[in-house]
Amino acid sequence: MEQGHPWLPPGRVAVAGPPVVRTRAIARTYHRGMIAVPVLSAIDLELAAGEWVAILGPSGSGKSTLLNILGLLDRPDAGIYELAGEDVSDLGDTRRAAIRNQRIGFVFQNFNLLPRTSALENVATPLLYRGQRRAARLASARTTLERVGLGEQLDYDPTQLSGGQIQRVAIARALVGEPALLLADEPTGNLDAQSGAEVLDLFADLHRAGSTVLMITHDPAVAVRAERRLLLDGGRLTPVG
Ligand code: ADP
Numbered sequence: 132m133e134q135g136h137p138w139l140p141p142g143r144v145a146v147a148g149p150p151v152v153r154t155r156a157i158a159r160t161y162h163r164g165m166i167a168v169p170v171l172s173a174i175d176l177e178l179a180a181g182e183w184v185a186i187l188g189p190s191g192s193g194k195s196t197l198l199n200i201l202g203l204l205d206r207p208d209a210g211i212y213e214l215a216g217e218d219v220s221d222l223g224d225t226r227r228a229a230i231r232n233q234r235i236g237f238v239f240q241n242f243n244l245l246p247r248t249s250a251l252e253n254v255a256t257p258l259l260y261r262g263q264r265r266a267a268r269l270a271s272a273r274t275t276l277e278r279v280g281l282g283e284q285l286d287y288d289p290t291q292l293s294g295g296q297i298q299r300v301a302i303a304r305a306l307v308g309e310p311a312l313l314l315a316d317e318p319t320g321n322l323d324a325q326s327g328a329e330v331l332d333l334f335a336d337l338h339r340a341g342s343t344v345l346m347i348t349h350d351p352a353v354a355v356r357a358e359r360r361l362l363l364d365g366g367r368l369t370p371v372g
C-alpha cells in the first residue's frame with residue numbers, strides 16, 4: 132500500500148479486516164407477467180479491501196442487476212450479502228439507504244448529475260443526507276473535485292463540461308463520502324476513447340490510493356485495466372484471465 136500519497140487522507144491506509152464484499156448464492160429472477168426471467172442464479176463474490184475488480188459479460192447477462200443489488204438499490208430473492216463484515220441481506224429500507232449513503236459510492240453509465248447545478252453542488256449533495264453543514268459539505272466537495280483534476284471547474288454546470296469531465300464529477304460525487312466500496316456500471320460506456328481512458332486512469336489512481344473498486348463492463352479492453360476479472364454468464368461468476 133502506498134504511503135504518503137497526496138490523495139490518501141490520514142488514517143486511510145488499508146488494514147486487515149473482513150472482505151469489503153462477500154456474497155453467497157445471490158439469486159434474482161424478474162417476472163414479466165406470467166413469465167419468470169432468471170438473471171442471477173448463484174453469485175458468490177468476494178472483494179478484499181483495496182481490490183480493483185472488473186465484471187465482464189455480454190449485454191443482458193445481468194451485470195447491472197448484480198451491481199444494483201451490491202449497491203443496495205435492489206434486493207436479491209435469495210442469498211447472503213455482507214458489506215464490510217455487516218450482513219445487509221435483510222435490512223429495512225431506511226437502514227439500507229443509510230448504509231448506501233455512508234459506505235457505497237455509485238458511478239452510472241449515464242452520469243446522473245443534477246442539471247443546471249454546479250460541479251461543486253453536485254458533488255456536495257450526498258453529504259446533505261449526513262446532516263453536515265453547508266460550509267463543510269462544500270469544502271469536502273472542493274477537495275474531492277481537486278482530487279479528480281477538476282479544481283478549476285468547480286462552478287461549471289454539466290452543459291459546460293466534456294463527457295469525460297462529467298464522469299469525473301460523477302466519480303467525485305461517489306467518492307466524497309469516502310465510501311468503503313466504489314461501484315461503477317459501464318463508467319466509460321458513453322465516452323469517446325480518449326475520455327474513457329482518462330476515466331480509467333482515474334480509477335487506477337484511486338486504486339493505488341487504496342479504494343476498493345468494482346466495475347462492470349461488456350468491453351474486454353476496459354476490463355483489462357482492472358486487477359482481476361470475472362465473467363458473468365448463466366447467472367454465475369467465473370474467473371477469467
Ligand atoms: P446487463 O447490465 O448485463 O446488460 P441487466 O442486468 O440490465 O443486464 O439485465 C439482465 C436481464 O434482465 C435482461 O434480459 C433484461 O431485459 C432483464 N431485466 C432487467 N431489468 C428488468 C426489470 N426491471 N424487469 C424485467 N426484466 C428486467
Ligand code: MG
Nearest residue numbers: 194195196316
Ligand atoms: Mg447494464
